[in-house]
Amino acid sequence: MTQRWPFAHSAERRWHDPAALLRHLGITCPEDIDVEAIARYCNARVSYQSLNGCAGRIVGHRGRAVIVVDRNTHPFRRRFTIAHELGHWMFDRADVAHVYTEDAWGQPSEQPPAADNGPHEVWYEDRPEQRANRWAAELLMPEGWFAPDAAGREISFDTVRDLAQHYRTSLTATALRLLELGSTPAMLIRSCRDQPNRWFRRGAGVPRSLWPHPEPWPGTVAFDLLHGHSLHTGLTAVAADGWIDRRDAWWFRVNEDSLPVGGGDVLTLISWPDDAQLRATFTLAGTWLPWKPGKNARARLLKCLCDKWSYRRRRGQPGETVLETDQPTPQHLTVSSAEALDVEGFRRLVDEVATHKGVPPGIVLRSMLRRPK
Numbered sequence: 001m002t003q004r005w006p007f008a009h010s011a012e013r014r015w016h017d018p019a020a021l022l023r024h025l026g027i028t029c030p031e032d033i034d035v036e037a038i039a040r041y042c043n044a045r046v047s048y049q050s051l052n053g054c055a056g057r058i059v060g061h062r063g064r065a066v067i068v069v070d071r072n073t074h075p076f077r078r079r080f081t082i083a084h085e086l087g088h089w090m091f092d093r094a095d096v097a098h099v100y101t102e103d104a105w106g107q108p109s110e111q112p113p114a115a116d117n118g119p120h121e122v123w124y125e126d127r128p129e130q131r132a133n134r135w136a137a138e139l140l141m142p143e144g145w146f147a148p149d150a151a152g153r154e155i156s157f158d159t160v161r162d163l164a165q166h167y168r169t170s171l172t173a174t175a176l177r178l179l180e181l182g183s184t185p186a187m188l189i190r191s192c193r194d195q196p197n198r199w200f201r202r203g204a205g206v207p208r209s210l211w212p213h214p215e216p217w218p219g220t221v222a223f224d225l226l227h228g229h230s231l232h233t234g235l236t237a238v239a240a241d242g243w244i245d246r247r248d249a250w251w252f253r254v255n256e257d258s259l260p261v262g263g264g265d266v267l268t269l270i271s272w273p274d275d276a277q278l279r280a281t282f283t284l285a286g287t288w289l290p291w292k293p294g295k296n297a298r299a300r301l302l303k304c305l306c307d308k309w310s311y312r313r314r315r316g317q318p319g320e321t322v323l324e325t326d327q328p329t330p331q332h333l334t335v336s337s338a339e340a341l342d343v344e345g346f347r348r349l350v351d352e353v354a355t356h357k358g359v360p361p362g363i364v365l366r367s368m369l370r371r372p373k
């Protein structure tokens with residue numbers, strides 16, 4: 001019997017589950033994920049060259065393949081590119097001749113990936129790009145390891161950098177994995193100046209009724225970064241209406257972490273760390289406030305506070321109304337009746353009531369949505 005490469009039979013196998021491949025190879029920690037060696041095991045040789053306009057490509061013939069990777073990109077990104085091409089190798093082997101460009105990763109899931117126009121159009125049907133990306137993410141950041149590592153951590157680029165260092169993956173790829181497996185619902189958005197956002201991705205637990213604006217509004221960190229007003233970065237609480245395109249969004253607050261990235265773009269993580277607030281968001285999903293802040297809103301708020309939250313109304317100084325309650329402890333609120341109640345004033349008032357009553361603000365807001373009989 002002729003000598004065979006010991007793994008020859010196994011290498012023919014198409015590993016649709018990267019976790020099974022890692023187990024098979026006895027790999028038990030991220031440091032041991034040598035993606036080039038894994039590719040070799042799967043009969044794909046990796047070659048580093050200077051490429052123009054794409055991060056990598058794969059050409060396969062008769063069970064063997066060559067993956068060419070742009071040598072000028074960051075090593076962590078190269079690892080992802082190799083893993084992505086290997087994903088194609090596992091699923092799309094019949095006529096693999098594929099070019100992977102960076103933009104393929106992270107296109108909004110609502111649109112077909114724009115990076116693979118032309119010859120691969122037919123692939124849109126089974127979304128091979130998404131499938132290859134999923135395969136790559138699962139190979140380099142296996143759920144069984146990543147989820148415990150991400151559990152309970154804040155959604156910020158500090159966390160992303162830390163995990164990216166551990167798993168040797170790019171910032172974007174790691175951030176997307178954090179959206180998927182982290183404990184806090186979040187969204188990742190890439191915006192650019194004077195144009196609509198390039199793409200966004202919702203994390204697990206973010207309702208599909210929440211959409212970002214085409215571009216960040218003034219008041220967000222990203223807006224300031226895009227327009228050169230500041231260089232401030234780091235986790236910041238902002239009003240959700242700066243990001244989320246819904247009439248009730250002004251009510252909520254989100255955490256924003258924005259970071260300048262290549263080409264003048266800004267990458268932003270939006271997260272909803274306050275569970276109560278998120279529950280309220282879910283409750284309100286699909287419901288638009290039937291009014292705008294102003295006189296009408298104030299009248300409705302006052303009536304709601306008296307009817308449902310046991311406040312008593314009494315006349316205060318000219319031009320103001322005083323609300324009093326003894327439950328659970330004495331409190332009184334002064335509401336100006338002279339001018340229209342603006343969004344901030346309204347938010348502040350509902351916040352005070354919610355804090356005093358010990359309920360999430362969304363509950364107070366929701367009690368106003370039902371028309372008084």
Ligand SMILES: [Zn+2]
Pocket residue numbers: 084088098099100104128129132
């Ligand atoms: Zn691809």
